[in-house]
Amino acid sequence: MSNELSLHHRRRPPSDAEVAAIPWMAVLDDAQRERVLSELKVGDALPGDYVCRTGRHVTYWFGVVDGLLKMSSDTFDGHSMTFTGLPPGGWFGEGTALKREPYRYNIQALRKSIVAGLPVDTFHWLLDHSIGFNRFVMNQINERLGQFIAAREIDRMGNPDLRVARSLAALFHPVLYPGVGEVLRITQQELAFLVGLSRQRVNEALRALQEQGMIRVEYGGLRVLNLDDLRSRVFPRTEPTT
Numbered sequence: 001m002s003n004e005l006s007l008h009h010r011r012r013p014p015s016d017a018e019v020a021a022i023p024w025m026a027v028l029d030d031a032q033r034e035r036v037l038s039e040l041k042v043g044d045a046l047p048g049d050y051v052c053r054t055g056r057h058v059t060y061w062f063g064v065v066d067g068l069l070k071m072s073s074d075t076f077d078g079h080s081m082t083f084t085g086l087p088p089g090g091w092f093g094e095g096t097a098l099k100r101e102p103y104r105y106n107i108q109a110l111r112k113s114i115v116a117g118l119p120v121d122t123f124h125w126l127l128d129h130s131i132g133f134n135r136f137v138m139n140q141i142n143e144r145l146g147q148f149i150a151a152r153e154i155d156r157m158g159n160p161d162l163r164v165a166r167s168l169a170a171l172f173h174p175v176l177y178p179g180v181g182e183v184l185r186i187t188q189q190e191l192a193f194l195v196g197l198s199r200q201r202v203n204e205a206l207r208a209l210q211e212q213g214m215i216r217v218e219y220g221g222l223r224v225l226n227l228d229d230l231r232s233r234v235f236p237r238t239e240p241t242t
Contacts, residue, residue: 007049007115011041014116018042018065022116023089023178027132035122042116045069045109052093052107058100060117063091064179067113068186070194073105084147085110085171085194087186089179092144094137097123110190143175160197164205167195168215168222169230185221 019025019037028036042065045051051062051069069086083105086092096103097120109115126133147170168191171177171184188206192199206222209215214230216223224230 007043007045007051011043011117014040014042014065018114018116021065021089021179022063024091024133024136027136028126028130032126032130032133036118036126039119039122040116042114045113045115047109047111049109050106051109051115052103052105054104054106055102057102058093058096058120060119061091061097061123062093062107063116063118064088065114065116066179067115068110068190069107069113069115070110071105071107080106082194082196085167085186085190087171087177087180087184090177091140094123094140095144098127098137110193139175143173147173147176160201161205161208163197164191164195164202165209165230167191168209172224172227172230182227183218183221183223187220 014037019040025033025036041060043051045067052058054073064086066088069090071083071086071092072080073083075081086107092107093103100120127137168184171186171194172180174180188202189199191206192202195202197205206215206217209230210217214224214226216225
């Protein structure tokens with residue numbers, strides 16, 4: 001397993017294709033884009049590499065160009081609690097970068113991944129100079145809050161099928177993870193890590209969702225056949241009570 005220092009040493013300038021996969025680049029003007037491109041780095045993370053760790057001070061604002069990461073925290077009894085998965089297009093840690101405080105969670109690669117990093121000073125410079133970037137970050141924080149509220153609800157669910165369905169809906173979030181599209185490249189074992197269930201139980205839940213016509217299990221991933229249907233069944237609307 002590689003360590004964080006080796007990932008740091010593997011950093012390099014991004015390719016044109018990798019830059020094109022960064023969703024917030026489109027809101028920058030030419031001068032802002034030029035500065036970002038001079039400082040933006042990408043790293044090739046191997047399975048098990050830590051992108052950031054609890055207690056380390058923030059140096060970059062990170063995003064997933066390709067691959068799959070997980071956000072987790074170690075409990076007092078030595079176990080690991082997974083908060084969410086981070087598929088392509090997802091940028092994370094804006095709250096930590098804003099406050100320049102140590103990380104309160106771990107980010108680790110579940111598979112070979114390409115991770116982008118924007119220096120935290122450049123992150124703050126963009127906040128001072130780009131209205132579009134400010135809106136992007138505010139939207140990220142708002143959507144992330146809703147995601148973590150939903151994650152707390154998932155933790156309390158006793159129905160494994162519902163846990164898998166809600167976790168899948170979160171990974172297909174079009175705002176937080178615009179790089180996913182209709183196909184999520186994930187194995188059943190990786191999904192089991194994120195959901196906190198056995199691979200066998202996840203397999204049963206995926207078969208049930210497939211029989212309902214909401215997803216199709218493909219080699220190396222999952223395809224959404226009806227995202228609106230998946231969301232409406234996973235997140236049913238309820239009428240307010242008085």
